[in-house]
Amino acid sequence: MIPTTMTIDTIVSLLNDKIGADYVRVDATGTPATLVVNHEKLVAVCTVLREDASTYFDMLSCVTGIDNGVQAATMEVVYNLYSIPYNFQLMIRVMLPRENPAVESLTHIWKSADWLEREVFDMYGIIFHNHPDLRRILMPADWEGYPLRKDYQHQEYYRDIRVEY
Template identity: 45%
Template sequence: MLNDIVEKIHEKFGEGVVERIETQHLQPILIVKADFLLDLCLHLRDTEGLYFDFLSNISAVDYYPEAKFEIVYHLTSIPYQRQLVLKVELFNDRNPDGLPQVPSVAQVWRTADWHEREAFDLMGVFFSNHPDLRRILLPDDWQGYPLRKDYKDPESYHGIAIK
């Protein structure tokens, strides 16, 4: 199964798209380059024999103290009863003015809209070309990204003590 998926990806994009393959987990994982993410996701959704029509989750992982983040996409092909995980590794100097960035896949799967907003809000990952990238759980004026490992809790918010 995994070999068929990787072969169809290589036929379309060449071998440079997939950086690594991990098979020791419950679902196979393809670590892919961010530059190809949108086109790859469209290919995975629209190609006969693949048809990954359902995005169940997007998560962000912080590898602090390294300057590394991972964005993880859990895909399912309902007609073919297959699951696949895509990962994109992002490197960022943790400067608040320059967030780690990856292309949005909201135009591929509508559910990505909400998942990407959550990853932006809590982990500070910027999804380029997202249709409405703004905070979803925290107030618009909240400073920082609370699920990052280097996040410092504020002492107060609008004069209200936070404990």
């Protein structure tokens, strides 16, 4: 039976039934509803959210990164999901170590993950394992570093270009 309403509690209950506990927690501090997921269970969680008729998150609208800084020694990948049939928005956050941050690609679940993951890689240096074409998308191919990291040192890549208005 397909429920007419979806809540964060029904989602967590479904995930606990299908995958097991101790991999996800609810962050109730903001909007939309947010799950903090262990990076090792990300693919399993997203597969259930996409495939199960009671949730059917058919749209991955955004993927972004967060650098929590050198002192925190963590980074995050944030996924914004949307279920069109249920008119429900869900955010998933995955915590990663700042040194060698990596997580599995979700391109086999949502095609829109392709360029979104490339942007996060390009700006933050987060690796998406099994991505079909993980290369720079915004910065030049020979760019060094990741511009949105908090410890990024600016390059003078374009110092010889003059723009006149």
